Amino acid sequence: MGKIRIGIFGFGKTGKVVANEFLQDSLFTLVWVVRKGDTDHQKYASRLLGHEFDAGEIFSADDIDDSFFRERPVDALVDFSDSTGVYLYAKAAQAGIPIISAISQYEQEELEILKSYAEFAPVLYSPNITLGINVLMVAAQILQKIAPHADIEIVEEHFKGKKEVSGTAKRIANVLSLNVEEHLNSIRVGGIVGRHEIIFGMPNQTIRLSHESISRAAFGQGAIFAVNFLIGKSPGMYTMETIIAEMFRQNIPVY
Ligand SMILES: NC(=O)C1=CN([C@@H]2O[C@H](COP(=O)(O)OP(=O)(O)OC[C@H]3O[C@@H](n4cnc5c(N)ncnc54)[C@H](OP(=O)(O)O)[C@@H]3O)[C@@H](O)[C@H]2O)C=CC1
Numbered sequence: 516m517g518k519i520r521i522g523i524f525g526f527g528k529t530g531k532v533v534a535n536e537f538l539q540d541s542l543f544t545l546v547w548v549v550r551k552g553d554t555d556h557q558k559y560a561s562r563l564l565g566h567e568f569d570a571g572e573i574f575s576a577d578d579i580d581d582s583f584f585r586e587r588p589v590d591a592l593v594d595f596s597d598s599t600g601v602y603l604y605a606k607a608a609q610a611g612i613p614i615i616s617a618i619s620q621y622e623q624e625e626l627e628i629l630k631s632y633a634e635f636a637p638v639l640y641s642p643n644i645t646l647g648i649n650v651l652m653v654a655a656q657i658l659q660k661i662a663p664h665a666d667i668e669i670v671e672e673h674f675k676g677k678k679e680v681s682g683t684a685k686r687i688a689n690v691l692s693l694n695v696e697e698h699l700n701s702i703r704v705g706g707i708v709g710r711h712e713i714i715f716g717m718p719n720q721t722i723r724l725s726h727e728s729i730s731r732a733a734f735g736q737g738a739i740f741a742v743n744f745l746i747g748k749s750p751g752m753y754t755m756e757t758i759i760a761e762m763f764r765q766n767i768p769v770y
């Protein structure tokens with residue numbers, strides 16, 4: 516079998532590290548990368564990341580036209596751009612190409628567009644694609660059943676420049692049926708890549724579940740897991756936490 520061909524949207528702080536994870540994995544070939552502007556236009560992501568081969572030709576959002584995806588076929592598209600990236604790959608989705616969106620925050624209209632692609636292609640949307648955080652979400656749901664009366668607070672910590680509230684923390688609140696306004700605490704300091712903690716407070720004891728992404732490579736490894744899962748699946752919406760929960764139910768190790 517040939518290598519799995521990948522296209523990536525976004526070549527910023529995270530997209531670059533994610534691209535590098537795909538470049539280092541012999542099962543994949545990085546075909547192209549799309550970014551918003553024309554920085555490094557038609558250079559190779561591989562060369563920019565220090566490899567001595569050509570892979571991942573860089574395009575700008577302006578290069579996306581009706582024929583882009585037909586002329587540069589991929590087996591999966593991975594989005595680490597921003598929420599507006601979703602408007603650019605309708606043609607890819609309509610052709611049935613699996614879509615992995617890692618965008619942490621969508622407006623409702625953008626989310627509806629992403630969901631509409633699920634009619635044609637398998638679409639996985641995960642505001643935190645690390646394996647660890649999705650394991651933590653399963654553990655938190657089990658813990659909530661064990662201690663239904665515990666006070667629960669979610670703490671999310673990220674680098675100073677991150678403007679929006681963590682999409683992961685919102686997703687955690689959602690799976691635990693907690694009100695986001697009341698139970699979510701955000702900290703922005705220095706260069707923290709991403710840390711999430713769920714605190715279960717009881718009268719005489721506290722249980723804390725925490726996960727920290729030490730390197731953005733964790734997002735690349737999660738994206739690789741997601742691509743491997745999604746290829747060959749039927750059209751529809753998928754999430755990392757339901758995949759991991761199902762593996763847990765079937766006693767399949769995640770790592
Ligand atoms: N789900 C997860 O696990 C994770 C999600 N994220 C999310 O990924 C996204 C990117 O994060 P980060 O790398 O830190 O952000 P950056 O701002 O560092 O990079 C954003 C990249 O996206 C490109 N871009 C922006 N708009 C578009 C567009 N419309 N079409 C194509 N490319 C576009 C930019 O292009 P240019 O280079 O030309 O400016 C840039 O390369 C955020 O939503 C972030 O929250 C991040 C980490 C983990």
Ligand SMILES: O=C(O)C1=N[C@H](C(=O)O)C[C@H](O)C1
Nearest residue numbers: 619642643681682683684709
């Ligand atoms: O913007 C980021 O970088 C991250 N965003 C995510 C979020 O908003 O939850 C996930 C991750 O921790 C990194």
